[in-house]
Amino acid sequence: MTAELLIGVGVMLVKMAVALAVALGLAAYMILLERKLLGRFQVRYGPNRVGYFGLLQPLADGLKMLLKEDIIPDGVDRRIFLVAPAVVAGMALFAFMLVPFGETLTILGHAVPQVIVRTNVGLLLVLALSSLAVYGLALGAWTSDNKYSLLGGIRGAAQMISYELALGLSLVPVVMRARSLDLSDIVAAQSGLPFAVTEPFAFLLFIIAALAETKRIPFDLPEAENELQAGFHTEYSGMRFALFFVGEYVNMVLLGALIAVFFLGGWHGPILPPIVWLGIKVLAVPVFLIWTRASLPRLRYDQLMALGWKVLVPLALLNVLLTGAILVAAA
Amino acid sequence: MADEKHSLLGAVIEGAAGLAGSYAATLTHLFRKPVTEQYPEYKRPMPARTRGRIILTRSPDGNERCVACYLCSGACPVNCISMQSEEGENGRRQAAWFRINFARCIYCGLCEEACPTLALQLTPEFAFCKDDIADFVYEKEQLLVDHGGKHPDYDFYAHAGIAAGTPKGSHIDEDEPVDVKSIMP
Ligand code: SF4
Ligand code: SF4
Numbered sequence: 001m002t003a004e005l006l007i008g009v010g011v012m013l014v015k016m017a018v019a020l021a022v023a024l025g026l027a028a029y030m031i032l033l034e035r036k037l038l039g040r041f042q043v044r045y046g047p048n049r050v051g052y053f054g055l056l057q058p059l060a061d062g063l064k065m066l067l068k069e070d071i072i073p074d075g076v077d078r079r080i081f082l083v084a085p086a087v088v089a090g091m092a093l094f095a096f097m098l099v100p101f102g103e104t105l106t107i108l109g110h111a112v113p114q115v116i117v118r119t120n121v122g123l124l125l126v127l128a129l130s131s132l133a134v135y136g137l138a139l140g141a142w143t144s145d146n147k148y149s150l151l152g153g154i155r156g157a158a159q160m161i162s163y164e165l166a167l168g169l170s171l172v173p174v175v176m177r178a179r180s181l182d183l184s185d186i187v188a189a190q191s192g193l194p195f196a197v198t199e200p201f202a203f204l205l206f207i208i209a210a211l212a213e214t215k216r217i218p219f220d221l222p223e224a225e226n227e228l229q230a231g232f233h234t235e236y237s238g239m240r241f242a243l244f245f246v247g248e249y250v251n252m253v254l255l256g257a258l259i260a261v262f263f264l265g266g267w268h269g270p271i272l273p274p275i276v277w278l279g280i281k282v283l284a285v286p287v288f289l290i291w292t293r294a295s296l297p298r299l300r301y302d303q304l305m306a307l308g309w310k311v312l313v314p315l316a317l318l319n320v321l322l323t324g325a326i327l328v329a330a331a
Numbered sequence: 332m333a334d335e336k337h338s339l340l341g342a343v344i345e346g347a348a349g350l351a352g353s354y355a356a357t358l359t360h361l362f363r364k365p366v367t368e369q370y371p372e373y374k375r376p377m378p379a380r381t382r383g384r385i386i387l388t389r390s391p392d393g394n395e396r397c398v399a400c401y402l403c404s405g406a407c408p409v410n411c412i413s414m415q416s417e418e419g420e421n422g423r424r425q426a427a428w429f430r431i432n433f434a435r436c437i438y439c440g441l442c443e444e445a446c447p448t449l450a451l452q453l454t455p456e457f458a459f460c461k462d463d464i465a466d467f468v469y470e471k472e473q474l475l476v477d478h479g480g481k482h483p484d485y486d487f488y489a490h491a492g493i494a495a496g497t498p499k500g501s502h503i504d505e506d507e508p509v510d511v512k513s514i515m516p
Contacts, residue, residue: 044366
């Protein structure tokens with residue numbers, strides 16, 4: 001009994017360590033990938049000095065951030081100011097524990113599911129965690145005692161509220177088809193056709209809403225450099241500033257993982273081993289996000305709101321009805 | 332109503348085409364060779380008249396061109412040239428010391444234009460960083476070079492420089508001195 005428990009705890013710890021290392025490593029190299037790709041999109045090289053092909057750049061960046069002075073301005077609410085970046089990064093990392101990486105393995109007679117936490121409300125939990133992350137942003141902005149930060153924080157919160165709805169609604173058809181909120185079940189339901197094919201509208205809506213959730217161009221209103229300096233993280237420096245970015249890039253990877261799970265059929269794919277398929281799908285999304293960043297201008301604030309409330313939400317509702325009708329007709 | 336529907340659809344198509352266009356534009360960039368110049372490895376050849384580090388040149392016979400006339404230091408808008416004139420052994424004026432503070436120089440080139448002997452010239456060399464700002468004060472020894480710069484064949488004393496080394500009437504385009512007693516009416 002105790003041995004069983006110990007093994008269980010050990011396996012859990014190993015899985016957590018692997019997920020954490022993968023998430024953080026990917027996030028670090030996501031930054032390099034973004035800088036490299038953005039460079040090429042703009043007909044320049046991007047970082048290529050540190051290490052062969054610039055491969056040690058994330059290391060150099062991290063070291064630099066650690067050595068920078070951590071400035072805490074007068075007039076900030078210290079406790080909240082110090083915790084806010086950790087909330088952003090932490091929530092993104094938490095959400096990773098719900099992502100399934102493959103089929104349940106059998107090692108030495110033990111069933112080892114390749115997911116840290118498998119719950120039957122996984123989808124809801126992911127949505128909840130992604131909404132919690134905005135608290136870090138909004139609180140950090142609010143306590144910064146800086147009007148630019150405050151504006152950024154308000155925008156972040158407002159944007160989150162308007163796109164959260166569309167995000168949730170765009171996932172309803174997926175749940176209707178998979179008949180489960182469990183992420184592993186959702187992947188299993190796509191062993192035939194991925195939902196991106198059967199639910200193209202939901203796929204599109206989810207990508208747009210998720211772009212807004214990750215606060216990247218064309219929806220990067222909370223940090224809009226040319227209006228708000230740096231928006232919500234104006235007053236942050238050193239490692240705390242870096243934590244916001246860790247959060248953002250972990251979020252990008254997470255988004256890749258979620259899109260892979262919800263719409264691209266998770267680890268299912270021909271010929272190549274499952275983990276490779278998952279990797280390809282998880283990386284394809286950030287590459288698309290970077291491509292988007294290089295291609296599209298930022299939306300105006302009222303356009304952003306109008307798009308969220310007047311276009312995405314009604315379309316998502318319509319899509320739910322449509323899927324329901326199709327499913328009823330099929331049954 | 333039908334008309335409105337059509338215009339909405341048209342607007343959606345137009346918008347989508349616009350988005351696709353910008354995605355396509357960036358995608359083509361991805362396959363172009365970056366225009367970046369990799370600076371320390373590749374140094375772009377600068378035009379000959381680029382205004383960089385200042386030198387003091389010599390005439391073809393190897394003598395210093397500078398006659399310590401102070402015109403350059405007078406022309407300099409930031410007062411970064413200073414010198415002391417003296418008379419050399421052959422009767423030529425020259426600078427006892429000559430100093431340019433490159434930390435203050437704005438590389439405007441006015442000194443070069445003011446210089447009557449073409450001694451002072453700006454060169455295309457622009458990268459000469461120092462750790463200590465005091466090292467930017469260049470003395471005459473550091474400024475002097477052993478060539479004629481942009482005008483290798485020019486010799487001021489072949490044209491002017493009355494009687495210093497070269498006797499009267501021996502300069503280029505100069506008439507023989509006139510004996511004032513011989514031109515009486
Ligand atoms: S380049 Fe301009 S600033 Fe520099 S020494 Fe000559 S006159 Fe002065
Ligand atoms: S203007 Fe030319 S000749 Fe006169 S002092 Fe300056 S460098 Fe010498």
